[in-house]
Amino acid sequence: xxxxxxxxxxxxxxxxxxxEAMDVDxxxxxxxxxxxxxAKLAALVKQSAETPPLPPAVHKNQTVARVVAKAPPPTPPxxxxxxxxxxxxxxxxxxxxxNPFDGPTIRNAGAELAPKRSDAAxxxxxxxxxxxxxxxxxxxxxxxxxxxxxxxxxxxxxxTATPPAGTPAITxTATPPSRAATPAAGTPTSGARNAxxxxxxxxxxxxxPASGRAADPxxTPPAGxxxxxxxxxxxxxxxxxxxATPPAGxxxxxxxxxxxxxxxxxxxxxxxxxTPPAGTPxAKPTSTPSGGVPAVGxxxxxxxxxxxxxxxxxxxxTPPAGTPxAKPTSTPAGGVPAVGxxxxxxxxxxxxxxxxxxxxTPPAGTPxGKPTSTPSGGTPAVxxxxxxxxxxxxxxxxxDFDEVAAQEWKSAPVPARPSEPEPAxxxxxxxxxxxxxxxxxxEPTASSARALPAAxxxxxxxxEPTASSARALPPAAAxxxxxxxxxxxxxxxxxxxSADLFAPESTAAEAxxxxxxxxxxxEPTASQAPRPPQVQLPTAPQPxxxxxxxxxxxxxxxxxxxxxxxxxxxxxxxxxxxxxxxVPPPPSAGEPIAPSPMxxxxxxxxxxxxxxxxxxxGSKKPLLIIGGAVGAVALVVVIALAMRTKDxxxxxxxxxxxxxxxxxxxAVPPPTDVVxxxxxxxxxxxxxxxxxxxxxxxxxTTDPGTTPPTTGNxxxxxxxxxxxxxxxxxxPAIETGKGTPDPVGTSADGxxxxxxxxxxxxxxxxxxxxxxxxxxxxYRQVIAMGSTSGYRGLGxxxxxxxxxxxxxxxxxxxxxxxxxxxxxxxxxxxxAALGGK
Amino acid sequence: xxxxxxxIGLVGCIPASTVPPTxxxxxxxxxxxxxxxxxxxxxxxRATTERLxxxxxxxxxxxxxxxxxxxxxxxxxECVEPTVACYERVGKELAASQMLFAEIxxxxxxxxxxxxxxxFDVDAKVRKRAVAKVFASEDDVPFGVADVVAxxxxx
Numbered sequence: 007x008x009x010x011x012x013x014x015x016x017x018x019x020x021x022x023x024x025x026e027a028m029d030v031d032x033x034x035x036x037x038x039x040x041x042x043x044x045a046k047l048a049a050l051v052k053q054s055a056e057t058p059p060l061p062p063a064v065h066k067n068q069t070v071a072r073v074v075a076k077a078p079p080p081t082p083p084x085x086x087x088x089x090x091x092x093x094x095x096x097x098x099x100x101x102x103x104x105n106p107f108d109g110p111t112i113r114n115a116g117a118e119l120a121p122k123r124s125d126a127a128x129x130x131x132x133x134x135x136x137x138x139x140x141x142x143x144x145x146x147x148x149x150x151x152x153x154x155x156x157x158x159x160x161x162x163x164x165x166t167a168t169p170p171a172g173t174p175a176i177t178x179t180a181t182p183p184s185r186a187a188t189p190a191a192g193t194p195t196s197g198a199r200n201a202x203x204x205x206x207x208x209x210x211x212x213x214x215p216a217s218g219r220a221a222d223p224x225x226t227p228p229a230g231x232x233x234x235x236x237x238x239x240x241x242x243x244x245x246x247x248x249x250a251t252p253p254a255g256x257x258x259x260x261x262x263x264x265x266x267x268x269x270x271x272x273x274x275x276x277x278x279x280x281t282p283p284a285g286t287p288x289a290k291p292t293s294t295p296s297g298g299v300p301a302v303g304x305x306x307x308x309x310x311x312x313x314x315x316x317x318x319x320x321x322x323x324t325p326p327a328g329t330p331x332a333k334p335t336s337t338p339a340g341g342v343p344a345v346g347x348x349x350x351x352x353x354x355x356x357x358x359x360x361x362x363x364x365x366x367t368p369p370a371g372t373p374x375g376k377p378t379s380t381p382s383g384g385t386p387a388v389x390x391x392x393x394x395x396x397x398x399x400x401x402x403x404x405x406d407f408d409e410v411a412a413q414e415w416k417s418a419p420v421p422a423r424p425s426e427p428e429p430a431x432x433x434x435x436x437x438x439x440x441x442x443x444x445x446x447x448x449e450p451t452a453s454s455a456r457a458l459p460a461a462x463x464x465x466x467x468x469x470e471p472t473a474s475s476a477r478a479l480p481p482a483a484a485x486x487x488x489x490x491x492x493x494x495x496x497x498x499x500x501x502x503x504s505a506d507l508f509a510p511e512s513t514a515a516e517a518x519x520x521x522x523x524x525x526x527x528x529e530p531t532a533s534q535a536p537r538p539p540q541v542q543l544p545t546a547p548q549p550x551x552x553x554x555x556x557x558x559x560x561x562x563x564x565x566x567x568x569x570x571x572x573x574x575x576x577x578x579x580x581x582x583x584x585x586x587x588x589v590p591p592p593p594s595a596g597e598p599i600a601p602s603p604m605x606x607x608x609x610x611x612x613x614x615x616x617x618x619x620x621x622x623x624g625s626k627k628p629l630l631i632i633g634g635a636v637g638a639v640a641l642v643v644v645i646a647l648a649m650r651t652k653d654x655x656x657x658x659x660x661x662x663x664x665x666x667x668x669x670x671x672x673a674v675p676p677p678t679d680v681v682x683x684x685x686x687x688x689x690x691x692x693x694x695x696x697x698x699x700x701x702x703x704x705x706x707t708t709d710p711g712t713t714p715p716t717t718g719n720x721x722x723x724x725x726x727x728x729x730x731x732x733x734x735x736x737x738p739a740i741e742t743g744k745g746t747p748d749p750v751g752t753s754a755d756g757x758x759x760x761x762x763x764x765x766x767x768x769x770x771x772x773x774x775x776x777x778x779x780x781x782x783x784x785y786r787q788v789i790a791m792g793s794t795s796g797y798r799g800l801g802x803x804x805x806x807x808x809x810x811x812x813x814x815x816x817x818x819x820x821x822x823x824x825x826x827x828x829x830x831x832x833x834x835x836x837x838a839a840l841g842g843k
Numbered sequence: 844x845x846x847x848x849x850x851i852g853l854v855g856c857i858p859a860s861t862v863p864p865t866x867x868x869x870x871x872x873x874x875x876x877x878x879x880x881x882x883x884x885x886x887x888x889r890a891t892t893e894r895l896x897x898x899x900x901x902x903x904x905x906x907x908x909x910x911x912x913x914x915x916x917x918x919x920x921e922c923v924e925p926t927v928a929c930y931e932r933v934g935k936e937l938a939a940s941q942m943l944f945a946e947i948x949x950x951x952x953x954x955x956x957x958x959x960x961x962x963f964d965v966d967a968k969v970r971k972r973a974v975a976k977v978f979a980s981e982d983d984v985p986f987g988v989a990d991v992v993a994x995x996x997x998x
Contacts (some may be wrong), residue, residue, distance in 0.1 A: 629847075636851035770919045774936060776910035795921070802915055829923050832914065837881035 762791035769799050778807045794823040798833065805840065814842035870872065871965075875939030880912035881947040886923035887956050887978070888986035891945045894992045895960075898943055901998045909937055913944045927968055934965030941965065950977045958988055960995035972996075 769784030781803040788798030801816030817837045821830055876895045881888040896908060909916075914923075914938055922929040925946075934942045946959040961976040974995040978984050 632847070635849065636848055640851060770936065773919060774911055774916065775908065799919060802911075802918060806911065806915070829918055829921060832918060832923055835882075 135143065426606065608840065758791055759793075760797075762788050762793040765791065766795055766799060769796075769803070773799065773803055775808075778803045782807075794820060798829070801833070801836070805836065810840045814840050818842065845939065854965050872903060872940040873938060874900045874906045874941045874943070875909055875934070875937045877898075877909045877913045877916070877933075877937070877942060878907040878945035879945035879947055880914055883949065884947050884956050884981045884984070887981045887988075888945075888948050888985035891947060891958055891988050891992075894989050895943060895945060897989075898992050898996045900941055900943070900962075900996050903941060906943065907937075907939070913922050913946075928969065930961075930970070931965055931968045934963060939965050941971075952977075952979070954980045956981050956984055958984060958991055960988075960991050 020306065255606045312469035546757035607743075765784050765787040769788060772778075772784055780801060785803060786794040787796075787801065797816045797820035801813045801820060804813035804816055814837055817833050817840075820827075821833055821837070827833075858973060863928045871968060876898060878892040878895065879888040888921050896906070898906060900906070911919075914967045920929075920932055920936055922932050930942070935941075942963045942965055944961055944963070946961070948957050948959075949955070950957040956978045957975055958978065959973060961973040962971045963969070964971045974989045974991050976987065978987060
């Protein structure tokens with residue numbers, strides 16, 4: 007709607023910005039003053055007349071300098087009684103009454119609770135009642151004694167001595183929210199109760215509106231009015247105590263009482279983690295001070311403060327030996343129930359005391375007891391220490407415990423003294439049962455070793471008892487399991503050992519009168535008394551037997567089960583017998599048996615039959631041997647017969663009829679007339695300088711054994727083995743007319759040609775079987791017979807051997823001799839592949 | 844003693860006399876693999892031979908690997924034509940009933956290689972299966988010849 011007004015040309019040029027422009031008529035229509043009727047005005051006046059004037063604005067940030075410059079404190083009239091402490095019986099709290107300590111504080115107070123500026127205006131009565139000025143304002147009262155609040159409590163004094171600048175001193179004075187109750191004039195008010203009283207006493211007698219303006223000097227109540235606000239100011243705040251001079255006869259709240267409450271309020275809160283002892287009043291002034299008695303709560307507070315200030319024992323540090331736990335160092339004097347303080351400190355100490363380690367033994371002499379709960383009746387915490395120091399003296403386990411125990415055992419030959427009182431020399435049951443290896447047992451001494459019962463003394467880890475020690479063991483003590491020490495009757499060992507794993511001390515067995523010497527029985531000695539029949543068989547020492555005695559609540563049944571008489575008796579191993587053998591009858595009773603020591607040292611007769619030494623009758627043994635031999639022979643015979651029957655049909659079927667389409671292998675007779683085949687007319691005579699045809703020239707194929715003799719030797723060694731996989735049924739002659747014509751057959755005629763083909767076929771077989779040397783030899787024979795095919799085969803054999811040069815030369819020779827063969831292209835290709843050309 | 848020995852001897856003779864005559868066993872059927880050989884494509888030939896060695900044929904044991912190639916056999920028997928007759932002769936020379944061999948030749952394209960795997964039944968004188976595959980290059984043969992062999996030997 008903002009438009010730019012364009013002035014007419016006649017008007018001076020001025021740029022105006024119009025907003026919500028209205029025309030002249032509209033402007034003129036609304037041009038009038040506010041219309042107010044007379045009735046409304048009258049009502050307004052009436053309403054404003056009834057409404058009390060609002061308090062002046064509160065200046066919170068009031069500086070001290072400004073206040074001091076404006077208003078010096080007025081001089082109270084001389085002769086005015088001050089500090090008239092008159093405590094009356096406080097009005098009982100009603101169920102609906104608010105908590106007197108729930109009053110607004112400076113923190114949560116509103117603007118109306120802010121401290122008023124006291125301009126040192128003298129009230130009408132002549133006595134300023136309250137001043138909410140800081141303490142600095144009243145530092146120099148003119149011509150009058152100042153009532154200092156330090157007359158009651160030093161704690162309060164110390165706190166009020168340094169109020170912060172601008173600290174509002176009035177707390178409840180300006181908050182009289184309720185006007186309902188109007189106490190009678192002159193009703194004394196007590197501090198503790200009047201802390202919450204302003205609501206009820208907001209309107210004093212006479213109808214003077216004192217609420218919210220009690221501190222206002224302009225509204226000072228007249229004489230005779232109870233100065234409630236001033237009292238409460240002091241009572242609650244306890245920070246400032248203005249040199250108020252109440253008029254004569256005006257009850258003024260006791261400063262002491264106020265300070266006492268204040269002290270309570272400002273007392274350090276008790277630690278939450280601490281539980282005060284029963285009956286200790288902690289910041290709860292339920293007891294109303296009467297008769298000007300200083301607040302008990304202050305002392306209680308002090309006691310609590312002592313708790314706070316008491317140095318807490320370090321939690322992770324064990325108090326030194328003999329140090330009483332949390333002994334109160336200072337006892338508040340003056341009727342303070344020291345018991346409470348002690349209790350509190352004791353409790354705190356107990357709470358802060360570190361838990362006793364479960365596996366660690368505290369030092370000797372340290373009163374370690376169960377951290378009982380709050381001691382009742384003021385019992386010192388020290389009383390809670392359980393267990394005498396003497397009994398816990400040996401709770402530490404030395405490192406060389408086993409050795410020490412052994413030495414102690416050996417060095418304790420002194421017999422038991424029966425005259426000695428039993429409880430004194432008897433080890434408590436758990437420790438006695440533990441004897442040596444228990445980690446919690448006291449260090450075994452000579453006396454304890456002597457007093458050890460027989461059941462606990464010998465252990466698998468302990469040395470064997472000597473004669474003296476064995477003598478010291480009374481037979482009656484063998485049943486072991488002495489009664490538990492009364493001091494440790496209700497205490498369980500901290501180490502829990504499974505009772506099922508270890509043999510315990512016998513309790514039921516003891517009750518039943520069963521002696522259990524086997525588990526702990528010492529080794530038999532010469533001087534030992536005859537043992538009961540149960541222990542005639544020495545039992546094997548069971549491991550961990552002594553450790554099991556740690557458990558004082560072990561099961562008694564183990565003791566009964568422990569002495570197994572078959573401990574050392576070897577278990578008869580069931581030997582599987584193949585066949586029952588007759589056992590010779592035992593010798594007659596009258597026949598003397600000559601005992602002979604067996605391998606295990608036992609005395610057994612030679613004819614005695616045992617599981618491991620079974621005597622076999624000698625008459626049957628040769629029979630078994632013969633039978634076995636005959637069986638073996640029979641087996642051989644059977645095998646031989648089976649092989650004969652197996653070969654018989656094979657031989658019979660051989661000449662029957664060949665399988666059609668399949669050529670069975672036929673044994674090729676070795677060419678005995680190789681020399682005849684390798685005649686010069688059958689094949690071109692290899693020249694002596696031909697490396698292919700002359701085998702001796704080839705170093706790789708030179709074999710004196712296989713070198714075919716050129717002349718003079720009619721016999722040529724033939725190959726001995728023939729690869730069975732390679733069918734050797736091939737004859738040198740080409741049976742199929744479809745194949746390539748055999749150059750060997752063409753080159754050889756008659757029997758020579760057949761022999762050459764046979765040799766060539768043998769060479770192929772060797773070549774296919776991987777026998778390149780044999781193939782070369784065969785091919786040489788073919789060449790010697792005058793066939794050119796031998797050079798081809800010889801080239802292939804050399805190529806398979808890797809002799810490229812000879813392979814190429816043989817191939818070239820073949821191509822040279824048979825240039826029209828079908829396989830010449832392939833041969834030339836191979837020559838090229840071998841790098842010949 | 845004599846009696847027991849006689850008894851045992853008689854007992855031992857019983858099985859020998861009761862052994863039934865064994866029936867004539869059938870001829871062993873042999874599966875022979877002929878290694879591939881190629882001077883032009885040695886890598887392809889080597890890869891193909893490796894795969895042929897792993898070939899298995901249903902109803903036969905592990906193949907017998909021939910010591911020589913097909914061409915060597917053909918040259919040796921002087922039957923170099925790629926015909927059934929020549930293959931039959933080759934098979935018989937190798938004493939094989941089933942023969943598996945490969946032929947590696949140049950492909951239709953440049954650098955291409957054609958690999959042909961043939962399963963030849965020597966007894967039936969029939970080429971049972973022939974699978975050929977052209978590879979783009981020789982380097983591709985090792986990665987694909989296995990499929991060709993598997994295809995040729997699958998039942």
